[in-house]
Amino acid sequence: MLKKIKLQDAVGTKLAHDITEIRPGEFKGPAFHKGHTVCNEDLCHLQKLGKNNLYLIDLEEGEIHENQAAAILAAGLAGEGIEWQNEPREGKIKLLAERDGLFTVNTASLAAFNMVDEVMCATLHNHTLVKKGGLVAATRAIPLVMKRSPVERAAAIAQQNGATLSVKVLRQAKVGLVITGNEVYHGLIEDRFASILSEKVTTLDCEVGGLEFAPDDTGLISRAIRSHLERGCDLLILSGGMSVDPDDVTRQGIRQAGATEMHYGAAVLPGAMFLAAYIGDVPLLGVPACGLHHRITVLDLLLPRILAGEKIGKAELAFLGHGGLCKDCEECSYPHCPFGK
Numbered sequence: 001m002l003k004k005i006k007l008q009d010a011v012g013t014k015l016a017h018d019i020t021e022i023r024p025g026e027f028k029g030p031a032f033h034k035g036h037t038v039c040n041e042d043l044c045h046l047q048k049l050g051k052n053n054l055y056l057i058d059l060e061e062g063e064i065h066e067n068q069a070a071a072i073l074a075a076g077l078a079g080e081g082i083e084w085q086n087e088p089r090e091g092k093i094k095l096l097a098e099r100d101g102l103f104t105v106n107t108a109s110l111a112a113f114n115m116v117d118e119v120m121c122a123t124l125h126n127h128t129l130v131k132k133g134g135l136v137a138a139t140r141a142i143p144l145v146m147k148r149s150p151v152e153r154a155a156a157i158a159q160q161n162g163a164t165l166s167v168k169v170l171r172q173a174k175v176g177l178v179i180t181g182n183e184v185y186h187g188l189i190e191d192r193f194a195s196i197l198s199e200k201v202t203t204l205d206c207e208v209g210g211l212e213f214a215p216d217d218t219g220l221i222s223r224a225i226r227s228h229l230e231r232g233c234d235l236l237i238l239s240g241g242m243s244v245d246p247d248d249v250t251r252q253g254i255r256q257a258g259a260t261e262m263h264y265g266a267a268v269l270p271g272a273m274f275l276a277a278y279i280g281d282v283p284l285l286g287v288p289a290c291g292l293h294h295r296i297t298v299l300d301l302l303l304p305r306i307l308a309g310e311k312i313g314k315a316e317l318a319f320l321g322h323g324g325l326c327k328d329c330e331e332c333s334y335p336h337c338p339f340g341k
Contacts (some may be wrong), residue, residue: 004053007046010038016057017066018090021049027068034067046232057145058247064148066091069119071143076155077113077121077139079163091144095137097130101167102308109157109164116154123165129304130167137165168308173235174209175201176228178221179250180240180250185215193239194294200299204300204307204314209233214253216241221253225284229257235283235306237299242273242288251275254284263314267321268340271298276312285311295332298324301340 005013014035021031030041031049038054046054057065064072074084074093083098097103099181105126114120123137130136141151158164177197184191191213198208210231212224221241228236241250255262259277264286266274271295275286281308291297301320302312309317323341 001033002137003058004055006252007043007052007054010054011040011043013038013054016055018088018315019049019051020090052122055144059145062148063145064141064151066141066144066146069146069148069151070139072151072155073119073121073139073141073158075307076158077137077164079166081167081169082136082163088140092138092140094135095139095165097132097134097136097167099132099167099169100171101130102167102304103128103130104168104308106162106164109161113154113158113164116150116157118146118150119154121158121164127301127305127340129335136167157270170204170304170307171309173201173206173307174233175206176209176225176233176236177201177211177232178214178224178236178238179211179222180214180216180238180253182215182247184240185213193287196291197237197239197287200303204304206235206307216247216249218252218256221250222256225254225279227259229279229282233282235285237285237287238275239287239291240289242275242286250286254286259284261313263312266298266302266317266324267319268298268301268317268324268326270294270326274298274302274317276302276317294326294328296326300334310311 009112014037015032017034018030019032022028062218070088070091070093071086074095078084078095079099082095084093084095105123107126114138119141121137158180163276177194179191179193183189194211195309201208210228210233213225214221214224225236238250241248254277262277264275266272270290271288273288277284287299306312323338326339
């Protein structure tokens with residue numbers, strides 16, 4: 001229950017909540033914190049903030065203050081790799097990355113959480129690479145005082161079917177590269193794919209465990225794949241031979257090498273002819289020729305997810321369609337753009 005008192009009668013009382021001040025372009029934050037004892041010197045400042053009345057809180061049975069609610073909500077939302085401090089500001093608690101990794105959101109769980117009346121949580125996009133200490137989400141209750149039951153219900157929803165928010169560690173894979181194509185293998189053109197793929201791999205703290213070149217020959221492509229597996233590579237990336245030309249036989253070489261699961265085609269441009277396959281637990285990624293022309297392709301969207309332990313199948317490739325169209329900007333600003341989001 002809230003009890004209203006006139007500002008001039010509030011001297012000596014303690015504030016029931018943070019009081020926000022906004023100076024456009026300069027500052028937004030609490031001018032006075034919850035628990036501050038109002039003194040005569042504060043009255044003019046409070047009036048300038050539009051406060052002609054203040055409120056005292058007398059919680060009834062089953063009611064909860066916004067700060068208590070925020071802590072319950074944060075605890076429900078935070079999964080592995082997420083940290084937070086029970087130090088609400090203006091009723092809001094920030095959730096931070098506890099480590100470097102891939103921020104993941106159970107979007108269905110988040111939507112169900114936000115469907116509960118009088119609570120909210122806003123996050124970064126799912127599958128965002130984050131650094132330790134970075135802000136990934138924030139949560140709060142909407143009113144100053146509310147019933148405890150919906151807060152606890154929202155927190156329970158957030159914990160169902162695993163955590164709503166988490167940061168997954170990227171494994172440091174040993175990556176084998178296979179560059180296919182007669183033109184490169186026979187020295188007719190200089191290869192540029194190896195350096196591009198190597199940079200993408202090492203940027204994510206992985207090791208290039210070997211580099212093989214193979215012509216458009218199913219058997220030799222298969223042999224290059226098996227060679228990488230024998231030297232302990234636990235992730236393979238192949239370039240070339242992914243289009244519809246009859247002499248593009250990389251897919252056949254992958255299957256001959258022992259792939260029992262293969263998904264060809266992604267709802268992404270650039271990268272529609274991407275391939276994801278598996279030999280046992282080892283992922284094989286087929287990168288189409290667009291990777292030579294475009295700085296960012298479907299590979300950049302999926303490689304961190306694979307390193308975070310996700311299994312990429314038909315559904316994952318299909319769901320990339322929403323946001324999977326690169327605008328091919330003259331100056332690329334990825335990841336600060338809509339691509340893959």
